[in-house]
Structure formats: C-alpha cells, structure tokens
Amino acid sequence: RKEVEQDPGPFNVPEGATVAFNCTYSNSASQSFFWYRQDCRKEPKLLMSVYSSGNEDGRFTAQLNRASQYISLLIRDSKLSDSATYLCVVNDYKLSFGAGTTVTVRA
Amino acid sequence: EAGVTQFPSHSVIEKGQTVTLRCDPISGHDNLYWYRRVMGKEIKFLLHFVKESKQDESGMPNNRFLAERTGGTYSTLKVQPAELEDSGVYFCASSPQGGEQFFGPGTRLTVL
Numbered sequence: 640r641k642e643v644e645q646d647p648g649p650f651n652v653p654e655g656a657t658v659a660f661n662c663t664y665s666n667s668a669s670q671s672f673f674w675y676r677q678d679c680r681k682e683p684k685l686l687m688s689v690y691s692s693g694n695e696d697g698r699f700t701a702q703l704n705r706a707s708q709y710i711s712l713l714i715r716d717s718k719l720s721d722s723a724t725y726l727c728v729v730n731d732y733k734l735s736f737g738a739g740t741t742v743t744v745r746a
Numbered sequence: 747e748a749g750v751t752q753f754p755s756h757s758v759i760e761k762g763q764t765v766t767l768r769c770d771p772i773s774g775h776d777n778l779y780w781y782r783r784v785m786g787k788e789i790k791f792l793l794h795f796v797k798e799s800k801q802d803e804s805g806m807p808n809n810r811f812l813a814e815r816t817g818g819t820y821s822t823l824k825v826q827p828a829e830l831e832d833s834g835v836y837f838c839a840s841s842p843q844g845g846e847q848f849f850g851p852g853t854r855l856t857v858l
Contacts, residue, residue: 643788681835683789684851726789733779733802734839734847736789 640664645727652717654746661711662727666703669695671730674701674712676723677739683726686712694734748772749849751805758856764826767853771820771840776823780813784834792836795821807832828857834835 643688645662652658653663664672687694689701689710700713710727729736751770759765761826766828771778780792792811793803794823797818806813810829825832 641788682851685846687748719760733794733805734781734789735791736781738788 641737643727643729643737645740646739647733647738649741649743649744651745654717654719656717656744657713657715658719658742659711660715660725660742661709662737664710664727664735666729666735667705667708669729669731672703672710673728673730673734674710675697675726675728675736677726678723681700683736686725698703703710710742714742717742719744719746734743750838750848752836752838752850752853754853756854756856757852757853758858759828760858761830762827764824765828765855767823767825767836767838767855769821769823769838769840771838772848775840775848776818777787777841777843777847778815778819779839779841781837781839781849782834783837783852784831786818789837792823825855830856830857833857 650658651665674686675683676686677683687696687704693702698715702711724739724741726739729735753768772819778795781789785787791805794801795815812824835852837852838850841847
C-alpha cells in the first residue's frame with residue numbers, strides 16, 4: 640500500500656468554480672501534513688500546512704480527518720493561476736508525497 | 747536570499763556512465779534532503795543529512811548511489827554506474843531545524 644494516495648484527477652474547472660480533492664495516508668501515527676503545489680517542470684513549493692481543526696489560507700481550505708486518515712484541499716473562486724499539480728504530503732520528518740492531483744482552471 | 751540551487755539542471759548520459767549531481771542548500775540550513783521522482787511516480791525520499799552526517803539513508807535505492815556532504819555545506823549525489831531506471835528528476839531540499847523544507851529546481855537525469 641502506498642504511503643500517500645491521491646486522486647490524480649485531472650480536475651478541469653472554469654474560473655470562479657470551487658474544486659475539492661483529497662488524499663489518504665497509511666501511517667496512523669503521522670502528525671504533520673502539508674499541501675504542496677508543483678507547476679510543470681518546477682520544484683514543489685509549500686502551499687499550506689494542514690491542522691487538525693482545519694485551516695484556511697485565503698481561497699484555500701485544508702481539512703484533516705485523523706480517524707479516517709484523510710486530508711482534503713478545497714479551492715474557492717478558482718483563478719487561472721491555480722492551475723498546477725497539488726501534492727499531498729505527510730511529514731514524518733522525511734516527506735512522503737502523493738502522486739499529485741492535477742487541476743486545470745480554464746477561462 | 748538565494749534559494750536551494752542544483753547543478754546541472756539536465757544531464758543525459760549513457761547506461762554504465764557516472765553522473766554527479768550537486769546541491770547547494772540555503773545558507774545556514776543544517777538539514778539537507780535528496781528526493782527523486784521517476785516518470786509517472788510520486789516523489790520519493792532518498793536520504794537526509796544533518797550537517798555532514800547521514801541521518802537517514804533508508805530511501806537510497808542501492809549501492810550504486812553515493813551521497814556526500816563534506817563540511818556540512820553542499821552535497822553531491824553520485825550514481826555509478828547509471829542504469830536506465832535511474833532516469834528521473836532529482837530534487838534537493840534544505841531546512842533549518844524543525845522548519846519548512848525548501849526545494850531546489852531539480853536535476854533532470856536521463857540515462858540512455
């Protein structure tokens with residue numbers, strides 16, 4: 640079983656739409672979680688941490704369900720610039736990455 | 747402030763040859779990590795240095811891979827001899843103690 644499993648998408652949405660996707664992780668002892676963003680042929684960059692109570696950063700909302708070992712990311716009011724691959728990451732001091740969810744926002 | 751830099755950005759070599767990748771972490775970051783993404787797969791951890799010491803090399807695929815970080819500054823990752831399945835993008839990341847990992851732009855390795 641993979642350490643982190645993600646819906647690969649792709650999600651193709653119009654500007655202004657809301658898009659949500661999730662991942663599951665296998666290690667029930669994991670404590671630290673992130674969403675990274677990766678643009679085509681670029682390095683991953685931290686988008687936001689994921690906290691147990693859920694957290695928002697502007698148009699982005701992350702949720703964590705420890706009981707189900709499930710993490711989600713919701714993007715509201717999608718912009719063209721949100722087009723990217725979103726990586727679900729579990730931090731057990733070394734990072735374990737999901738394969739990524741591709742989001743394309745169209746005009 | 748300069749970010750993590752990696753050299754070369756691309757490398758194309760033939761099977762059996764040797765390649766050395768270099769990573770310069772952000773100044774002052776004691777932690778340095780190597781990761782790899784092979785085609786169609788997720789990014790995978792290779793190893794972790796704290797200063798010049800290998801903290802965890804559990805992700806190194808086999809003994810054809812050798813990483814060093816002499817003096818606790820830059821790091822090299824040597825592949826000798828390279829095989830076809832070594833093709834992929836090799837990322838380096840650095841972090842301060844307990845802090846965010848910042849990734850370099852990666853080295854795209856193609857083994858023919």
